[in-house]
Amino acid sequence: MALSFEEFRELMPVAERFVYFNHAGTGPLPTSTVKVLAEFCKRQSETGEVPYAEAEEKVEEARKRVADLLHLPASHIAFTKNTSAGVQTAIGSLEWQPGDNVVLMKDDFPTVTYPFLLMLPDVEKRWVKSEDLVKDPQALLRLVDERTRCVAVSWVHFLTGRRFDVAAICRFCRERGVFTVIDAIQGVGVLDLDWSEIGADIVCSHAAKWLLSPQGSGFMAVRPESLERMKPYGLGWLSAEWKEFNDIFSMKPLKPDASRFEESTKSYLSIYGLNASVRLFLDAGMGAIEARVRKLGVRLRAGLAAHGFEVLTPPENERSAGMVTAHKPGTCTGSIHAWLRAGNMVCALRENLLRIAPHYYNTEDEVDRFVERAAAPEAAGVKPSECKT
């Protein structure tokens, strides 16, 4: 039976003390996940180890769950420690030639841009602005030419919540042999997208935001066709198939699928935690989660707009996800943020904007109380000229 939002909420002690609307920042852990983490630690503490075969079985369970979430085969999934790992894998495994270029988003989160800037200083960067890309994928596609090796963008913008047409971008790039990397962190866990229809070469995400999983748990999805185009990168002894560890010295064959990128000893603790959290998303159903987050978002937008806030996140479903970004012109956003925080209402302050990100287990009442406090005269107590943020 599907996990209702009330049942989900029972698993979220954070909701007892806070109106927690910062899922685009850090996801609180459900009690069911905490229990699994505690059991794992206790066993390792009391018995010395969780046996390898048993831990690997759990990894496979987690792999299947992440694959189900993305509507992909399990063989496409590799566990990583964060989103950046997927971007770095693309950079390291492509055959960069002099004269190549890469197309990036100018105001993307640094996870996507920094690795290209720092690891490939000599490769030409071509930039599209998110405000142009949200209106039309052509804004990016026009920058692609025969020397474009890779396009790397976020699915959902970390600040404005703008959602981009990754289907159009990936289709266009696939037809031209251009490698695509999609940072999915601000969409996965809130939007229900069938990634098998998108065909991105690499989809990568940390699970510690909307997926309510431990920090340091992440994954990337790599298509088998893409694997064939990638030179060996980031591989290690556990990229090979090991049946047991008695015979160490005979060379083992490379794993045929994406799991080859799990190159050595994993953080089983993180993967156990991710496994427990992702289970809740599958039990609730991603369709129900997306529908409820959208409903809360509509209420939030309307409430904020009624109190003079300007909402930057586009209203259309195909151009937005779970977060709602807003500010009140003529007021100090930092002081509104601090006022909310003092009332145990948590959202993020980024670039002098409030980034508000409610989740499935939040309630309409929480949305109304949040709006009421954000709009209270005390919230804007500091004059914009005295604003320190």
Ligand SMILES: Cc1ncc(COP(=O)(O)O)c(C=O)c1O
């Ligand atoms: C769009 C986006 N990508 C990536 C990250 C984080 O990247 P990583 O998992 O590599 O720390 C964030 C937020 O921290 C983000 O908003």
